[in-house]
Amino acid sequence: MTATVVLGSQWGDEGKGKLVDILSADADICARCAGGNNAGHTIVVPINGVKTTFAFHLLPSGLVNPTCTGLIGNGVVVHAPSFFAELDALEAQGLDCTGRLFVSDRAHLVFDFHQIVDGLKEVELGGSSIGTTKKGIGPAYSGKASRSGLRVHHLFDQDMFADKFRKLVEGRFKRYGTFEYDTEGEILRYKELAARLKPYVVDSVVYLHKALRDGKRVLVEGANAAMLDLDFGTYPFVTSSSTTIGGVCTGLGLPPRAIGHAIGVVKAYTTRVGGGPFPTEQLNAAGEHLQKVGHEFGVTTGRMRRCGWLDLVVLTHSCLINGYDELNLTKLDVLDGLEEIQIGVEYTVDGVPLQGFPADLGVLARVEVRYVTLPGWKTSISAVREYGELPENCKAYVEYIEGFLKVPIKWIGVGPERDAMLAKPLKV
Numbered sequence: 001m002t003a004t005v006v007l008g009s010q011w012g013d014e015g016k017g018k019l020v021d022i023l024s025a026d027a028d029i030c031a032r033c034a035g036g037n038n039a040g041h042t043i044v045v046p047i048n049g050v051k052t053t054f055a056f057h058l059l060p061s062g063l064v065n066p067t068c069t070g071l072i073g074n075g076v077v078v079h080a081p082s083f084f085a086e087l088d089a090l091e092a093q094g095l096d097c098t099g100r101l102f103v104s105d106r107a108h109l110v111f112d113f114h115q116i117v118d119g120l121k122e123v124e125l126g127g128s129s130i131g132t133t134k135k136g137i138g139p140a141y142s143g144k145a146s147r148s149g150l151r152v153h154h155l156f157d158q159d160m161f162a163d164k165f166r167k168l169v170e171g172r173f174k175r176y177g178t179f180e181y182d183t184e185g186e187i188l189r190y191k192e193l194a195a196r197l198k199p200y201v202v203d204s205v206v207y208l209h210k211a212l213r214d215g216k217r218v219l220v221e222g223a224n225a226a227m228l229d230l231d232f233g234t235y236p237f238v239t240s241s242s243t244t245i246g247g248v249c250t251g252l253g254l255p256p257r258a259i260g261h262a263i264g265v266v267k268a269y270t271t272r273v274g275g276g277p278f279p280t281e282q283l284n285a286a287g288e289h290l291q292k293v294g295h296e297f298g299v300t301t302g303r304m305r306r307c308g309w310l311d312l313v314v315l316t317h318s319c320l321i322n323g324y325d326e327l328n329l330t331k332l333d334v335l336d337g338l339e340e341i342q343i344g345v346e347y348t349v350d351g352v353p354l355q356g357f358p359a360d361l362g363v364l365a366r367v368e369v370r371y372v373t374l375p376g377w378k379t380s381i382s383a384v385r386e387y388g389e390l391p392e393n394c395k396a397y398v399e400y401i402e403g404f405l406k407v408p409i410k411w412i413g414v415g416p417e418r419d420a421m422l423a424k425p426l427k428v
Helices: 017-023 080-092 112-129 137-145 152-156 158-176 183-200 205-212 243-254 284-295 314-322 390-405
Strands: 003-008 029-032 041-048 050-056 067-074 101-104 218-220 259-268 270-272 307-310 326-330 340-349 368-375 409-413 421-423
Touching: 003 017, 003 243, 017 041, 017 218, 017 259, 017 326, 017 421, 029 050, 029 205, 050 080, 050 390, 067 205, 080 183, 101 183, 101 205, 112 158, 112 243, 152 158, 152 183, 158 183, 158 218, 205 218, 205 243, 243 259, 243 409, 259 314, 314 390, 326 390, 340 390, 368 390
Parallel strands: 003 218, 003 259, 029 067, 029 218, 067 101, 259 326, 326 409
Antiparallel strands: 041 050, 270 307, 340 368, 409 421
């Protein structure tokens, strides 16, 4: 058996959670491989006959299906208080996760001092700030890379944990000055958290490979997206982990041959949160339409997202790196009211076309985007449940994207509900 992987193809917030929810109905395990509680996946499903909105941040969103087990892999950074706060909130909404949620013993821990440092680093950067979620993700990954981090298994040797923890906090005081932080109180808190966390902890490599050998169906849920990848995104305006297909291997201990299917989730336009370049951003009426109609506010931060036209240069870059077998086009209904729709198809600098997405942000700041303009469909598609029933102009938009990228679009989202996902017939 091989795993199916769902990845964000732009700057995040593409609607990965909804596809994961649908696919996890047929999955035995839904695994997270990267990121932390800086992720934000919203899923709307009926619970006991009542439409319920679940917000996932750290926990795998496949948990919304009662037969699916959630696994937090070694590549994820875990803030234990947030883990339990999120779990308690889901169970209070009627989602029973008993016996079907596990955490890798190799996952690194995020502490409250990481969150404080995250904010201090942003202040230091001033006008060049990254616009992080201030969840401590970057500082935790920095500790991992510098070999000074603490992992989940460290929680279960209390004396060693306390000694290492004190040294970590003292190191942050030396770097940033003494900030208000109760080190000894945290050590006591984590003694209690360790006891509560222990039943969830597994050797995730052994667990996952045994599941595959036993014929279990494994679904991998990516966090963030390709353009936030530490290597391939708009560095330094990126997250601190590998959010592309390589992060699946390193974040779960899976060899490449264990990945059978890669699906890219594409929003029908483009958004991003925080700082950084955004060539197709629209600071005009079109951008305002996308913000308001698309309800473009961050699930994790509540910040309004920046909005712009679909960028096929970005998506070509994303397709090259991830090798998507299929795409899921989401939030197509947000474009319903537009007279015309533009799609970015090429970057030029001084009139010369670029061959790819540039690494140099100085070059990226100078690009001019060449657009194609397609007619809108000016009618609501939110009630449509069959691809053939979409307006012709709407189908033309979908098929232009598909033809440009040369990757089939298999699913199309036309609303937030679980059933508002059309299955598009694939061309043979």
